[in-house]
Amino acid sequence: MESSLFGNRDYRHLFAAQVVALFGTGLATVALGLLAYELAGARAGVVLGTALAIKMVAYVTIAPIAGAFADRVPRRLFLVTLDLARAMVVLALPFVTEVWQIYVLILVLQSASAAFTPTFQAVLPDILPGERDYTRALSISQLASSMETLLSPVLAAAVLSVVSFHWLFSGTTVGFLASAVLVVTSRIPHARPSARTGLWERIAAGTRIFLATPRLRGVLALDLAVAGAGAVVMVNTVNYVHDALGLGDADVAVLLAANGAGTIVVALTLPRILDVVAERAVMVTGALALSGGVFAAIGLSTADGGGWRWPVALGVWAVLGAGAGLVLTPIGRVLRRSTREADRPAIFAAQFSLSHACWLLSYPVAGWVVTATGFTGGWLTLAALTVTGTLAAWLLWPRHDPEALPHVHHNLPDDHEHLTGAAPTSDGGWRHTHTFTIDPHHRNWPTPHLGARR
Incomplete structure (x- = not known):
């Protein structure tokens, strides 16, 4: 990878935060399976299956809600808080004595992860505005995830050869705390606030x-x-x-x-x-x-x-x-x-x-x-x-x-700033071409050849 990418201090710290958190999560996955077996014996598969189902439900439901508020709070503080929450949950896992306690802690842990991951991903384009660097950052992120899948079990096996599996949770806690420290030492710009004001509108955006x-x-x-x-x-x-x-x-x-x-x-x-x-x-x-x-x-x-x-x-x-x-x-x-x-x-x-x-x-x-x-x-x-x-x-x-698309506006006042440079149409609209994205001014995709009627 080009040196300019890792020459970016903020990206370097955030990537390191991702790696240590990934490996911490990998260790926790191994430890959770062993904890489930310790508590449930032959029913350990049911416990793990339920825990994975809780994880997926949290990911599906919590991520959009977190996304609705991610532009309303300082992102660095938000990410650090989520890391600390995950560290505290994992630290509590070795002390559970009932299966239902696993479910509650997994719900909290995965809800925090569901908020952390998309917020982290949305930060990268802001600190890496160049297309080439951003593309390489995406590839490195995918590489890190794959390496975690391969190496976490090996690392867990090495730890288990000398200590009890409960120590794996300690390793995970250290990973999340290290991630929090690395995020704190990064300069993360505040998100640009969305123009959407309604809660449901922001959640569903x-x-x-x-x-x-x-x-x-x-x-x-x-x-x-x-x-x-x-x-x-x-x-x-x-x-x-x-x-x-x-x-x-x-x-x-x-x-x-x-x-x-x-x-x-x-x-x-x-x-x-x-x-x-x-x-x-x-x-x-x-x-x-x-x-x-x-x-x-x-x-x-x-x-x-x-x-x-x-x-x-x-x-x-x-x-x-x-x-x-x-x-x-x-x-x-x-x-x-x-x-x-x-x-x-x-x-x-x-x-x-x-x-x-x-x-x-x-x-x-x-x-x-x-x-x-x-x-x-x-x-x-x-x-x-x-x-x-x-x-x-x-x-x-x-x-x-193409990114730039011709389209027609009918719902904006003639003096609206968005219409600067637009040409009037015979039916009272305004036609122009620019990079098109769905937003409050563009709620429908342009019809091919004719352009969107807004």
Whole structure:
């Protein structure tokens, strides 16, 4: 990556905050599974499943609410407060004695994360205004997430070799506290306040922008494709390795590593590709790779046996990781050019919420349908979700997608400042062309050729 990116002190500190918080969360995930087993024994899977469901519900519901207030409070103070809240919750987890206490603490923890992540994402465009630096920051962020998935279990195993798993919660607490310190030492500009005043209008703003913007409708469809294919990896890898391939825990780690390696390769190479290839082409290609990967997995699930399945599975999981990287890495660029600066907290919160709503749909399929019908039946259902998302993105996101669009205003007074330079139309409106985003002056997308009638 270019030195100019890490030469930015504020970005350097925020990236370090993201990394330590990510690894802290990874340690907590391992520790939570062991804590659930300690409290519930054979019912540990039910406890973890409920905890994950609570996490997803919090992500879907809390993120838009947080996005509605993120421009009303100092963002640095907001992020630090959320880090401290997460640190206190994790510190309390080793002392729980009842399963219901886990659920309450997980709700608080994940609600804080649901507010932290989109706020953090919305800060990056403000401290990295250059397109190249911002693109590289997105790739590095994706790389950090993938590395956390690969290395957190290894780090947890090293810690558990010398101390009790309860100490993993201490490591997580240290991670969140370190993240808070790094955020405090960063200069984060205040968000530009949104012109929207009503509470519900602010909460729903990001979702409304998503549904009204063609390219963002395409992004939402791609979120569904990622969730459909990703559930195969996230939910079914352990059972596939043990039950279908007859291999052990170490092989589970290797297969997950293959998936992460696919994402890492994409994260390292994509910035240069995005300099010359449009986001739509890259992301739709990623969705096609996801679709092909799921169908290849279905083919593996129908095979009766043979040593060839293991190397093929490694390749398939790597393709699924690469496809996810191709879709997820450019999303921040698309969100940034699809909204005004004042709406960035809302749009990043909406992406966070809507994408996790897709996971809330695919996770039960991977868990319940695969359990009831086997790998082939469950993965066919997930393939249907992935293909549906891919086709919908192809149709909803226009191939010709310029930022500046001609449109006509009918609802603004003739002396309104927004109409400076606009030309009158025969029906009493004002026509002009500029970078178009959904906002209080532009509530509908322009009709092709004619322009929006506002």
